[in-house]
Amino acid sequence: MVTLDDYPVTTTAWCPGCGNFGILxxxxxxLVAVGLAPYQVLIVSGxxxxxxxxxxxxxxxxxxxxxRALPAATxxxxxxxxxxxxxxxxxxxxxxxxxxxxIHAMHRNTDITYIVHDxxxxxxxxxxxxxxSDIGYVTKTTPEGAWAQVNPxxxxxxxxxxxxxxxxAGDIEHLAKLISLGIQHKGFALIDxxxxxxxxxxxxxxxxxxxxVYKLDEDATYNPNDRAAxxxxxxxxxxxxxxGVIYKKDRPTYESGLPALEETPLVKQPLLNPLQFDPLLxxxx
Amino acid sequence: xxxxxxxxxxxxxxxxxxxxxxxxxxxxxxxxxxxDQDYESRIRGGHNFFRVRTSDSQVQALSxxxxxxxxxxxxxxxxxxxxxxxxxxxxxxxxxxKLDKDEALFLNVPMAKLALDTASTKLMVNSVxxxxxxxxxxxxxxxxxxxxxxxxxxxxxxxxxxxxxxxxAGFDYVHQQKKGEFKNRIKPTFAGKRMLISGNEAIxxxxxxxxxxxxxxxxxxxxxxxMEYVAEKGKPFNIxxxxxxxxxxxxxxxxxxxxxxxxxxxxxxxxxxxxxxxxLSLAGMTETPVxxxxxxxxxxxxxxxxxxxxxxxxxxxxxxxxxFPRAVLAPATPEDAFAATVKAFNLAEKYQIPVxxxxxxxxxxxxxxxxxxxxxxxxxxRGQLLSEEEVNKLGDYKRYRITESGVSPRALPLQGKALVxxxxxxxxxxxxxxxDAETRNKMMLxxxxxxxxxxxxxxxxxFHKAPKAAMTLIGWGxxxxxxxxxxxxxxxxxxxxxxxxxxxxxxxxVEAVSSALNTAPKSYVIENNATGQLARLxxxxxxIKATGNILKFDGRxxxxxxxxxxxxxxVV
Numbered sequence: 061m062v063t064l065d066d067y068p069v070t071t072t073a074w075c076p077g078c079g080n081f082g083i084l085x086x087x088x089x090x091l092v093a094v095g096l097a098p099y100q101v102l103i104v105s106g107x108x109x110x111x112x113x114x115x116x117x118x119x120x121x122x123x124x125x126x127x128r129a130l131p132a133a134t135x136x137x138x139x140x141x142x143x144x145x146x147x148x149x150x151x152x153x154x155x156x157x158x159x160x161x162x163i164h165a166m167h168r169n170t171d172i173t174y175i176v177h178d179x180x181x182x183x184x185x186x187x188x189x190x191x192x193s194d195i196g197y198v199t200k201t202t203p204e205g206a207w208a209q210v211n212p213x214x215x216x217x218x219x220x221x222x223x224x225x226x227x228x229a230g231d232i233e234h235l236a237k238l239i240s241l242g243i244q245h246k247g248f249a250l251i252d253x254x255x256x257x258x259x260x261x262x263x264x265x266x267x268x269x270x271x272x273v274y275k276l277d278e279d280a281t282y283n284p285n286d287r288a289a290x291x292x293x294x295x296x297x298x299x300x301x302x303x304g305v306i307y308k309k310d311r312p313t314y315e316s317g318l319p320a321l322e323e324t325p326l327v328k329q330p331l332l333n334p335l336q337f338d339p340l341l342x343x344x345x
Numbered sequence: 346x347x348x349x350x351x352x353x354x355x356x357x358x359x360x361x362x363x364x365x366x367x368x369x370x371x372x373x374x375x376x377x378x379x380x381d382q383d384y385e386s387r388i389r390g391g392h393n394f395f396r397v398r399t400s401d402s403q404v405q406a407l408s409x410x411x412x413x414x415x416x417x418x419x420x421x422x423x424x425x426x427x428x429x430x431x432x433x434x435x436x437x438x439x440x441x442x443k444l445d446k447d448e449a450l451f452l453n454v455p456m457a458k459l460a461l462d463t464a465s466t467k468l469m470v471n472s473v474x475x476x477x478x479x480x481x482x483x484x485x486x487x488x489x490x491x492x493x494x495x496x497x498x499x500x501x502x503x504x505x506x507x508x509x510x511x512x513x514a515g516f517d518y519v520h521q522q523k524k525g526e527f528k529n530r531i532k533p534t535f536a537g538k539r540m541l542i543s544g545n546e547a548i549x550x551x552x553x554x555x556x557x558x559x560x561x562x563x564x565x566x567x568x569x570x571x572m573e574y575v576a577e578k579g580k581p582f583n584i585x586x587x588x589x590x591x592x593x594x595x596x597x598x599x600x601x602x603x604x605x606x607x608x609x610x611x612x613x614x615x616x617x618x619x620x621x622x623x624x625l626s627l628a629g630m631t632e633t634p635v636x637x638x639x640x641x642x643x644x645x646x647x648x649x650x651x652x653x654x655x656x657x658x659x660x661x662x663x664x665x666x667x668x669f670p671r672a673v674l675a676p677a678t679p680e681d682a683f684a685a686t687v688k689a690f691n692l693a694e695k696y697q698i699p700v701x702x703x704x705x706x707x708x709x710x711x712x713x714x715x716x717x718x719x720x721x722x723x724x725x726x727r728g729q730l731l732s733e734e735e736v737n738k739l740g741d742y743k744r745y746r747i748t749e750s751g752v753s754p755r756a757l758p759l760q761g762k763a764l765v766x767x768x769x770x771x772x773x774x775x776x777x778x779x780x781d782a783e784t785r786n787k788m789m790l791x792x793x794x795x796x797x798x799x800x801x802x803x804x805x806x807x808f809h810k811a812p813k814a815a816m817t818l819i820g821w822g823x824x825x826x827x828x829x830x831x832x833x834x835x836x837x838x839x840x841x842x843x844x845x846x847x848x849x850x851x852x853x854x855v856e857a858v859s860s861a862l863n864t865a866p867k868s869y870v871i872e873n874n875a876t877g878q879l880a881r882l883x884x885x886x887x888x889i890k891a892t893g894n895i896l897k898f899d900g901r902x903x904x905x906x907x908x909x910x911x912x913x914x915x916v917v
Contacts, residue, residue, distance in 0.1 A: 073778075097762075098764060099758075099759065099761075099762040099763070099764060100759070102605075102758055104601065107769070112778065114766075115766075115768075115777050115778055118764060119764065120758040120764055120765050120766070121764070121765070121766040121767065121768070121776065122600075122601065122604050122631070122767050123766075123767065123768040123769050123770060123778070124597065124600075124627065124769060125597070125623055125624070125627050125769055128593065128594075128597040128623075128624070128627075130594075131589060131593070131594035131595075131597035131598045131601065132597045132598065132600055132601035132604070133601060134587075134589075134594075134598050134601060135559065135561065135587075135597065135598035135599060135600065135601025135602035135603075135604075135605070135609070136601035136602060136604055136605040136758075137601075137605075138559065138585055138587065138598075138602060139558070139559055139601070139602040139603075139604075139605035139606060139607045139609070140605045140606065140757075140758060140759060142759055143605065143758055143759055160590050160591060160593075160594070161590065161593075161594050161597075163590075164589065164590040164594070318585055319580070319583075320580075320583035320584065320585050321585070326558050326559065326583070326585060326602075326607050327558075327605055327606040327607050327757065327759075329558065329583055331556035331608075331725055332556070332582060334554040334555070334720040334721070334723035334725075335720050335721060336582070337550060337553055337554045337582070337720060338720055340550050340553075340578055341540060341550065341717050341718055341720070344540035344541060344542050344546065345538055345539070345540055345717065
């Protein structure tokens with residue numbers, strides 16, 4: 061049986077009190093909850109403090125470039141769809157640098173769980189505005205205040221992502237549950253995690269979030285399969301911030317549409333005898 | 346016999362189809378063919394041409410002089426009449442082209458009328474033209490008929506029969522009414538059965554035969570036909586082709602797939618390669634084997650999107666931030682492209698590096714008649730890829746174990762329980778992020794040590810030595826055929842020239858090039874670019890400065906004649 065001991069935590073380079081610790085704990089708990097051993101899990105990560113996550117526990121790791129975790133995760137999943145593939149990165153990584161990949165990964169619906177550490181600030185480069193910084197948020201690079209704010213949840217619902225959730229790094233049990241649901245979901249699962257940056261975001265603190273978040277799962281009338289309702293819900297930000305599963309839709313994964321993967325993962329298929337390609341040469345005679 | 350057909354017309358008129366079918370009919374008759382195409386970046390209108398050079402001995406370059414020009418529009422007549430030989434002909438339909446004056450150079454065939462009369466549609470006019478061209482040189486009609494049958498088979502029996510009837514009408518018309526107007530003949534030799542193949546087809550088939558299982562690519566001339574070919578023909582072989590949102594996604598998908606253990610590749614052109622550069626560096630750092638086909642076209646920026654250039658040699662050598670080993674192969678011919686592609690996959694996995702196959706629009710899209718590839722010679726070497734058994738014996742696995750060769754044994758995820766940790770940051774043997782200088786130095790040296798083994802893998806450059814050579818002609822990649830033929834022409838003119846041709850550019854063959862360049866007093870580097878990139882590379886690597894450069898950067902390929910004329914000017 062897989063236990064938390066299979067996912068030990070090593071020394072990290074994160075700041076004391078960082079929301080990343082909560083996310084790492086939630087990821088480990090989720091993996092234990094779904095019964096996956098480290099050798100069954102690939103975490104592809106971007107660059108930023110979030111990108112270091114897989115290094116601090118045990119799993120297959122592909123620590124990618126800034127913004128590029130999703131395409132690499134997609135390639136790996138297609139090559140071996142028996143792997144559980146999780147992508148991890150920050151808000152700048154996923155919604156800024158990797159924005160195009162984010163949109164297309166959601167449309168493509170490869171079976172990847174994407175965990176975004178959304179602290180609304182660039183932390184590893186020491187405090188510049190990020191795509192999700194609140195409008196008006198003043199930083200060294202935005203002295204007039206952040207001009208625009210990407211809403212990843214609305215973007216995800218618009219991109220018909222098949223699983224869209226928001227969690228809070230300050231509520232580890234709830235977040236772990238969301239992550240395990242995301243892993244179990246067949247298709248692309250976005251888990252946007254509200255995460256305070258104790259060093260550089262003086263506005264969106266633990267307290268700021270705690271005072272605002274409320275759990276959607278406690279609202280029996282909310283139906284995450286209703287896309288219009290999900291759009292509506294995705295727009296809530298400010299005094300009340302919903303966390304939980306915001307949108308869900310069953311649709312075929314990209315891999316399921318690839319006949320080559322029907323019987324066995326690509327990587328397990330033996331290389332063919334080159335002579336088998338002779339008919340292609342014959343065609344050219 | 347050395348004969349050149351050209352067919353010219355607007356985009357959308359079927360220029361490519363006519364040219365290809367003629368080329369195939371010649372190749373089927375046992376003749377050698379070199380066919381190149383010139384087209385604009387548009388779907389309709391403009392001016393396109395397809396040139397088919399055929400001979401009873403091997404041809405590997407185009408000729409600027411045309412024997413028979415098939416003009417599907419008036420512009421073709423205006424643009425190319427000067428290239429038609431004195432005893433050549435322009436096949437045209439005076440009525441359709443609205444030309445009122447017949448000329449000695451013209452061979453008027455009422456193609457539209459013949460098409461209408463025989464096949465009840467003007468759509469078959471191109472088949473009439475092909476028949477007329479074949480009839481004019483008294484070639485075997487059945488060879489054309491068979492190719493037409495195959496080409497149109499997908500469109501159904503009626504279309505096939507109509508095309509053949511139309512071609513026959515063109516053939517008979519010329520035979521019966523125009524036979525005396527043209528004296529040159531092409532006779533099939535039926536000597537040998539060869540493929541008619543483009544550089545891109547050679548690369549595509551080689552990649553599949555070499556075990557490529559995953560390709561991601563974004564359409565871009567001149568490489569699109571590789572992804573199209575592999576997507577279509579690779580399907581029964583379970584080869585996956587993905588077209589993602591951009592080339593950044595492309596290279597990272599390829600890296601992800603290669604990390605997970607399949608042979609993976611992409612094919613692009615300069616602009617797309619620009620977007621992949623960051624990923625190339627990642628492949629270098631994570632030691633992930635990837636194969637990138639870089640089909641050059643005229644730059645900078647969008648440049649001449651459908652035309653050729655060799656402007657990215659230095660780019661391919663230096664692309665990517667930081668220092669990491671790579672191999673750059675620049676095949677000269679389709680045979681070479683086939684071998685280079687198989688080799689690229691082997692080198693990529695043996696050394697766990699990115700390998701670039703540097704081609705260009707000319708090689709990608711020109712057709713050559715060549716002997717069928719011997720697939721039994723395709724040897725797949727996956728290098729130090731561990732078996733599941735080996736992985737399970739290992740205990741703690743270190744992805745970046747320091748070794749003498751610099752190559753670390755490679756395990757794959759889900760191959761036993763070993764954890765495979767790959768990192769874009771500088772890392773330790775386990776693959777985890779480090780910051781200390783000592784580990785950094787060890788890791789840099791480990792990666793760079795791979796170059797030692799890599800150097801031993803590369804073959805000698807092609808070197809044709811002429812007795813008492815006055816000069817050495819140096820080239821790389823697709824210009825081989827033109828340069829070799831130029832040297833042969835010069836030889837006849839009493840000017841002996843060696844030919845040194847590089848098809849494996851990195852690691853650079855320092856000794857072979859240095860010693861070859863010592864064999865003649867002068868040397869000229871011939872390149873399809875404006876600044877002489879190979880000449881610069883040779884100087885950097887060997888200290889030898891070539892006597893001169895023959896450069897061409899108008900987007901058009903070299904002809905042997907062009908090189909001869911340029912050299913004669915230099916030498917005088």
